[in-house]
Amino acid sequence: MESWVELVDIFMNSPCPESEASLWLRQSFNASSTTTTNSFISLLTKPFETVVVDSSSTSPSSPPHTKRVMWIQTLPNTVQSRILSFLAFDRQRFCASDLTKLAHNVLNGNLEIDFWVKKTARQLLDAVSQSDYEWVSSLNLDSEEDRVDEEFESLPNWLKEEASTNDLVLPWLPISTEELNSRMSFGTCGDVEDSEIEVDEEEEDRLNEVVDEVNMGCIENDTVNPEIEKKAACLRTQILTFESVSRTVNLANEIRQLCLERGADSLTVLGLIEPWEADDETGSVLISHVCDGSEEELGWPSHVLCSILLPKLLVLKEPASRVLVTATIEYCKIHQRAAVYALLFPLILRKEGINNSICDVTTRIIKECLHPAHVSAFCQKLLSGEEDTRKFICLPCHQDLISNELVWTESMFHLFQNILNHNVHLTLDSIDQLVNKVWLSAERFYKSLKFGNFVLCLVTRCGPLVKSHKLSLTEAVEHTDTLVTKSILSKLASL
Structure with missing residues (x-):
């Protein structure tokens, strides 16, 4: 649970949780090989005993009772909705069957569902389901039979067939020694055929x-x-x-x-x-x-x-x-x-x-x-x-x-x-160049509200990417005197 505290905090406080959570996930994978998407799904679906009051009961003295729910259902509705929206946004990183099972259990659980939670769960289910939806209704969500060959991390069938042949450099790489040597012409890749x-x-x-x-x-x-x-x-x-x-x-x-x-x-x-x-x-x-x-x-x-x-x-x-x-x-x-x-x-x-x-x-x-x-x-x-x-x-x-x-x-x-503001995700190189221009231009545009609004937008929308430039940006902003100067410094201080 401790390894996911920062991610949960993003879902609770970030103004754009989908993109920021996706970036955090990539950085966490690079930093730690023990963190996996499977463990995050396991955390969300972990069973918990929770005390609920039956609101449909006609008796005002109806005693509370316990129900077995998933961990995600113990979170506030807003956080649940954000997590489900993120899973739909970054679904390529997760096993489709796991996401389907999670969305199905949220929609068919034994708790009353908030409107936005229901909406994002359905969007997640639509995003990972097959186009005809027939297999969803007939899927046995508690078993994995008939879907072993389509597991998230399993090799495709054609690669398994190639791997079964002899004279391979690596058992999982369908390339022979002769073919490998023919392609290694002093590190060039001119023989690679790629139409794009x-x-x-x-x-x-x-x-x-x-x-x-x-x-x-x-x-x-x-x-x-x-x-x-x-x-x-x-x-x-x-x-x-x-x-x-x-x-x-x-x-x-x-x-x-x-x-x-x-x-x-x-x-x-x-x-x-x-x-x-x-x-x-x-x-x-x-x-x-x-x-x-x-x-x-x-x-x-x-x-x-x-x-x-x-x-x-x-x-x-x-x-x-x-x-x-x-x-x-x-x-x-x-x-x-x-x-x-x-x-x-x-x-x-x-x-x-x-x-x-x-x-x-x-x-x-x-x-x-x-x-x-x-x-x-x-x-x-x-x-x-x-x-x-x-x-x-x-x-x-x-x-x-x-x-x-x-x-x-x-x-x-x-x-x-x-x-x-058009939700364009700039590359890290582009962000670095923009930060450099801010640092060089701060004294020239120290009274410019347009310049200040740009810096505020840059820090707000690209916070994780500009975090390494926090000191230089702070120094640059301190040379300005606009209506948004204090707001920018506050944003930088919270990075």
Whole structure:
């Protein structure tokens, strides 16, 4: 019981117990090999004799009596609900049959169940049960027959069959001595076949190719066919005037045809057309109709973003128009990788730093278009400090508006606060980088409420991860003088 006191304390006091308990569990496994998930389930299901009063009895003098319940049922209802919610959240760490048995016993016990306890128990049961639910009703929860082969920690059948063969390096590893030697070519792993790795490498190579073309000035020096140049000049004149939606749709088709079907480089042609000069209404129609969804993500879709939307947003000083933001969100939902490399990276790396208007737009794109895991990876690249991880796509004529380094403004800290509030789990490296920026920026933003709110959010949401930086954060916060300074110091003191 003593080894689980800290975990139970998290369920009782933490504002976000699921993620904090999951982190504690990982750290405990690393620190102690004797702590297991099975022992935690055993603790929850440990039988206890408890004294209860039958509230359904009509006699007011009905004497109390004892009932045999599980240990989890002796806890307050709120704590029970939090524990069951955590088990559903982190169910991969536990045996599915154990979780099913626990949820089933909670729902069918001999005690009255609180509404929220019942709700989280049902959610847990739904999360670990099979889709047809038929086996749950017929399952003998007191026995383990017919499910031995599907135990949580047992080897899969195919691995057992491979392990039964001879000439194996290890009895549980289905690899022969010859195969092992053939793969150990001075520690390289080039022979490993993994379709996902190949796809990532292909996309990374494509990104490097596009970025290198821009950085080396190949696009500016491209020789353009005079006929294409003349047609581009004509289109440049037409996009400055919005006649009708149907005419603008035709204009989008003409731009697409000229860029993709004439053999010229699309970025070069777009640089001649200058579609970013169109008003917001024309731009929203263009970006909604210039793609058909069949293009390579880091090709034409990224060119569209960096030539129509990016230049407008880079010089944004007032809140963006609703029509432009709506078109941007809808486009980025479909072309997520293009949105990262042709819009988010160059916007956040703006040479003057982002302002409130740019912060609002990027926050909406991140929240509405990207998965939290993708945002976490994006932030890791952004904060790493390595230029190779911050590659982006833009036209040469706009490169002077973008830097290779992050410029930390109040709005930048506010953007990362919005990201943390979006339940994005940043990596430890990213947290370390943010803490370092807080320490370096404290004196500069000592009166900034946005800076203070970010630090408070960082300490509140990432408490366990910033615990090792407690002293440096305390020193930094002591240099500030905002409405939240005392709250931050109080949070740090409680870590």
